[in-house]
Each structure stands twice: as C-alpha cells, then as structure tokens.
Amino acid sequence: MKRSDYCGCIGEADIGKVIVVCGWVHSCRNHGGVIFIDLRDREGILQIVIQPERKDIFKIAESLRNECVVAIEGIVQNRPKGTLNFNVSTGAVELVATNLEILNISSCLPFNISNYVEVCEELRLKYRYLDLRRTRLQKNFVTRHKIAQEIRKFFNENDFLEIETPFLTKSTPEGARDFLVPSRLNHGNFFALPQSPQIFKQILMISGFDKYYQFVRCFRDEDLRADRQPEFTQIDIEMSFITEEDIITIVEKMFMEVFKVILNVNIKLPFEKISYADAMLNYGSDKPDTRFEIKIKDFSEELKNNKFSIFSSAINNGGVVRGLCIPKGAACSRSEIDEFIKFVNEYGANGLSWMKVTDTGVESNIVKYFKLAELNEIILKFNAKSGDLIILLAGEEKIVAQGLGALRIKIGKKYNFIDKSKFNFLWVVDFPLVKWSKEENKWQSLHHPFTAPENEDFVTKENIGSAKAKAYDIILNGVEIGGGSIRIHKSNIQKKIFDILNISNESAVEKFGFLLDALTYGAPPHGGLALGFDRLCALILKEDSIREVIAFPKVQKATDPLSNAPTPVTDKQLKELGICVAAKVV
RNA sequence: GGGGACGUGGUGUAGCCUGGCUUAACAUAUUGCCCUGUCAAGGCAGAGAUCGCGGGUUCGAAUCCCGUCGUCCCCGCCA
Numbered sequence A: 001m002k003r004s005d006y007c008g009c010i011g012e013a014d015i016g017k018v019i020v021v022c023g024w025v026h027s028c029r030n031h032g033g034v035i036f037i038d039l040r041d042r043e044g045i046l047q048i049v050i051q052p053e054r055k056d057i058f059k060i061a062e063s064l065r066n067e068c069v070v071a072i073e074g075i076v077q078n079r080p081k082g083t084l085n086f087n088v089s090t091g092a093v094e095l096v097a098t099n100l101e102i103l104n105i106s107s108c109l110p111f112n113i114s115n116y117v118e119v120c121e122e123l124r125l126k127y128r129y130l131d132l133r134r135t136r137l138q139k140n141f142v143t144r145h146k147i148a149q150e151i152r153k154f155f156n157e158n159d160f161l162e163i164e165t166p167f168l169t170k171s172t173p174e175g176a177r178d179f180l181v182p183s184r185l186n187h188g189n190f191f192a193l194p195q196s197p198q199i200f201k202q203i204l205m206i207s208g209f210d211k212y213y214q215f216v217r218c219f220r221d222e223d224l225r226a227d228r229q230p231e232f233t234q235i236d237i238e239m240s241f242i243t244e245e246d247i248i249t250i251v252e253k254m255f256m257e258v259f260k261v262i263l264n265v266n267i268k269l270p271f272e273k274i275s276y277a278d279a280m281l282n283y284g285s286d287k288p289d290t291r292f293e294i295k296i297k298d299f300s301e302e303l304k305n306n307k308f309s310i311f312s313s314a315i316n317n318g319g320v321v322r323g324l325c326i327p328k329g330a331a332c333s334r335s336e337i338d339e340f341i342k343f344v345n346e347y348g349a350n351g352l353s354w355m356k357v358t359d360t361g362v363e364s365n366i367v368k369y370f371k372l373a374e375l376n377e378i379i380l381k382f383n384a385k386s387g388d389l390i391i392l393l394a395g396e397e398k399i400v401a402q403g404l405g406a407l408r409i410k411i412g413k414k415y416n417f418i419d420k421s422k423f424n425f426l427w428v429v430d431f432p433l434v435k436w437s438k439e440e441n442k443w444q445s446l447h448h449p450f451t452a453p454e455n456e457d458f459v460t461k462e463n464i465g466s467a468k469a470k471a472y473d474i475i476l477n478g479v480e481i482g483g484g485s486i487r488i489h490k491s492n493i494q495k496k497i498f499d500i501l502n503i504s505n506e507s508a509v510e511k512f513g514f515l516l517d518a519l520t521y522g523a524p525p526h527g528g529l530a531l532g533f534d535r536l537c538a539l540i541l542k543e544d545s546i547r548e549v550i551a552f553p554k555v556q557k558a559t560d561p562l563s564n565a566p567t568p569v570t571d572k573q574l575k576e577l578g579i580c581v582a583a584k585v586v
Numbered sequence B: 001g002g003g004g005a006c007g008u009g010g011u012g013u014a015g016c017c018u019g020g021c022u023u024a025a026c027a028u029a030u031u032g033c034c035c036u037g038u039c040a041a042g043g044c045a046g047a048g049a050u051c052g053c054g055g056g057u058u059c060g061a062a063u064c065c066c067g068u069c070g071u072c073c074c075c076g077c078c079a
Helices: A055-062 A121-126 A135-157 A198-206 A244-263 A276-283 A309-316 A334-345 A372-382 A397-414 A491-500 A505-519 A533-540 A571-577
Strands: A018-030 A035-041 A044-050 A069-078 A093-104 A180-182 A190-192 A211-219 A231-240 A272-275 A320-326 A353-358 A361-363 A389-395 A425-429 A434-437 A442-445 A471-476 A479-486 A526-532
Touching (some): A018 A044, A044 A055, A198 A231, A231 A244, A272 A276, A309 A389, A320 A372, A471 A526, A526 A533
Antiparallel strands (some): A069 A093, A180 A190, A231 A526
C-alpha cells in the first residue's frame, strides 16, 4: 500500500474516494463489534472504522496498540448523523477500512503521547522523538518552519544574499566564552565555534555583497536559562551604504509581513523608540515590557531632605530613591510584601519601603518620617488612588533600577496587568558606547568593540564614558530579540576604539588583525543586526522556554538527555589531537 | 560560584506541615475478559512503587534533621 493522503487533510470533498493513509495509532476504541482507530500523522487525526464483516482486518485491528505504525486503505464516508466530532478538523468524515497493514509495533510508552498530561521535561527530552509526536510540538515546528520561510522570502525579495560563514573559526576571548575545537593537523591550536558571525559579515560587506543575511547557528559556552541555550539560531543581517534608520525600517517591515502571514496580526509601524537612559529610568531595564503601564518614578529630588535616613543618606551618597505604584495593591498582605523584599534582595537591594494609600491619607510604618508635602508629591507623581500600594527603594542607582525593574515584571505577572494577546515591539536606542568594568578596571564595549560611536572623530579617552553608540536593540514583550549597530568602517577609528578599550595594538592585531587589515582596503560604511530566531519563535508561539521551539535542546547543565552528550572520548582520539586530559572522568 | 522550588508504581498527582489509623491512595497507561457508533469510549478482573540516593533522630520515618545527586527557575555570567 502506498500512501495517497495525509490523515489531517481528509474532508467532505473526499467522500467516496478510496485512499491510503499511513500513520501512528493515536488511540484505539474496541467496542467488541466495531473498532475505531484515531490515526495520526503530522497533519492531524482521522477516524478509521473497522467493521466486523471484514474478519481478516478486524482480527489484525484487535491487536493494535497505541503508537503502532499502520497503513490503511479505505473509503471516505460521511459520519452517521449525531456522531460528528467538531474537536478535530476531519470530524465530519471517517475512513471505512478495506485493508490494514501493520508496518511496525511500539513498545509500551514511557508517557502518554496525548496532550492531556504534562510530563516532566527531563523525561520528555530523553524520549524527545516521542515528545515531538505530540500536537503542541508538531505545531511549534511547523510554525517555526513557516516563520523561517517568510523571513527568507522577505530578505530574498529585498535583494539580500544568504551567504554562509565558517563554524570552525578563530577564538576571540572578548565577550562570551568560546566552545573550542582542537586541531588535529595543528597540535596545540584550537578553532572556536562562532559566538556570532560578526567579523565575517563585516568582511562580506568589504567584499561588496552589500546586503547579506544568514540563518546561522551560534555557540556560547555560558550558563543556560529559559531563553538561553549553548547553541542557538540567529538571523544575521548586514548592509552597506546605510544608516541606522535604514536598518530599523527594513527590520520593521520584515516583522510586519511575517506577523501578518503567520498570525494574521497587523503590527503598527513604526515601532516605538525609547532611549537607553529612559528605559533604565522608567522601566529599570534595557528591555522594557511595555504591555502594561506601570512605570518607575524617581524621587531623589523630592526626598533629599527626608527624615528617613535610609532615603536621605542614599541620595546624598550619590544614590537614588525610586518607586512603583501598584494599582489596588493596598490589599497586599504583609507576607506578600515580604516576598517583594526578598525578591529585590536578589538584585542587591537591602530592603524596601511601602505605603498604602487610603481614603484618609497614607498608611505605613515610615509615614512619620515624611512631611505632608513630600507625601503629596509622591501621590501626585504616581497619580495614586485610594487602595494603591506604593513601593520605594533607595540605594545605588543600578541596583535600584534593576531591582524595581524586575519587581515591576513580577508584579505585572502576579496581578495579571500584562495583556498577553499583545505584541509590543520597541526599539531601545542611544546606548552608551562603553560601560566601566569594576573587576577589570577598564572601559568595556556595551555591545562589541566594532560598534560605531556617534561623532566618532571627537571620541577620546576622557569623554568615552559619555559617548553614545550607533546601536539599537529590538525588544518584543520585554524580551530582547535582537540588536545591532552601525559598525566602524575606518581602521584608524577602530584602532582608536581598541586603544580606549585598553586593547593593545599587538593584542588587537593578534585577535582582529584580519579585520583591521580589511578595513584599510576600501571598507564601505555598513551596519546590521542579529535577531534571536529561537526567542522570536517562542514569543510567537507563546512558549515560556525556547526549548519548546528547539527540536533537541540541552538541559541546564548543558547536557543532552537523549544522546547523553557530552561523553568522554577514547585515548586514541585524544592522542591524535595531542591532548592530555588532566582529570579524566570515566 | 550563589539563592530558591521540586523529586512517591511506566506517567501525572494525593499523603509530608501535625511521625503510628498506610496493607502508601487516586487517575491514566499496561495485561486479560465483556461490549456494534465511540472519539480523553465504557464495564469487570489483574499486575505494577521498600516514596531519588546516603546517613541521622525515634520504640516507629514517604513524613522530622543533615548530606548528596538530578531537574527546573533566578542572581552572577551571556562583548
């Protein structure tokens, strides 16, 4: 028997046809006289009817168990009145079997394939091939494929070229930790798997390819999170002879078309833009979730003479006092507030003050330290109403911002302030070029050292701290889904930036010499952006973890429960590579 | 490197706080039988867990304590 149709594609138009379907037994209902089989393939489920008159196939059908693989020939017919099933797309029809062949049987399953029961993720990943049979993941990977094809279509139609860059490349210990690959033909030397094709795509611009994109796997040997895997897929984009606005415009247009086709959602252009400084001030984050209104307010001016010494001393020591107002939050119990305090502690904050707004004024253990005018200013700035809860945090600006930013998200989730149907895109712009690293006692790039500064000719070691970058991040619903910049295209500027970053000329030449060289041979002005494809898919599919949109993800210890990787290798393999393992794990 | 949550038949959970009334319960899967219109089919019968592992407290531990392993979430880290 040769398959003629997918189960999930059969409908009333097929009535009377003789077809052959192949798939897995999703469930089997044996009524003694008649047997129903729900047969599943990647397109859906079709009900098969085995009638007792066909003794030969009835006997075979009696032995069927879940997840057996079968081929079934039959005639498509209307279901009898009153037996239609509106829960499945094929629910108006059924296939009356005329031939049945078991292609393979299945062992007793480690968990149900049907979706009614959530199974622990470790087990799902160990039997990922079974997990992937489930409807949710089948849908996720079909959608992931469609998103990729729409994005490719968009860039192809806009004259972009997809060009591959190498996976075996040079280690550049700036930034994330590299995965290293030993070289057999060059003992003692190592390739690194790319953290991103950054330098290669810039070189492609120098080669004149003008508009480039690539779906590319990237590797970073850092600790995992719900939205971070050691290998992940990036949509890498680079263009020549363009400005920031050109990149922003084309990416916005791409998203508009993709969301229209995939979700039939109309995304409004242009996307909102916010400066990095405003994002940190109002949202306490460089990736604000703008799906809910609550904003952080600063009271460092209003409270600098406050009698509560924690506040005034924080301000006088160069810190800040900022706060959040939670609508109807006054109903919070003491233990809920304790939970908030514990939560901000994780971000380095030492405590948290609160006040409840009531009809008669403000209630709290710290109200006694406040002048009436101070309380009024706070209420006015928040536009607080009776029943609201005001939370205030004092301390070092970075800690206060991050603590309140994270608390804002926690509260948004906890009290359902977030409209989950929304897709809020946001550009964060005007990033500082560098940040000060306390540990290393030097300036470090906020993005990467190839990012072009605003006013590049006037940047010096003295004013670098206040220099802005021609960089932009794109945020969707509070998740950083991409970032990019205009790059430095002149070697003298690139050298100057390396110098300011305290990367010596020798070190720069050793690490990035090939880029510095290339910049001297007529490098065009260029810039680009990279999008996290896994994160994008997870957001479109409303999944909390990117593991749900990656076919074979790793667990938190960066191992693969399916293949058991990583594993030790043989002494012979190590010898060929000229490698000696200090403490060999058996 | 640090903090937190969880770990009970194949699977998902209850029991744990307040130790004994547990022969560890329920659902599902699984095995056998019955059943001609179900669709998360139904009915009857059966098999299946020394409660992650190790130690301690106790007359007695799934339950309390310590350690350890694993998974997940978060901080650090991720130019």
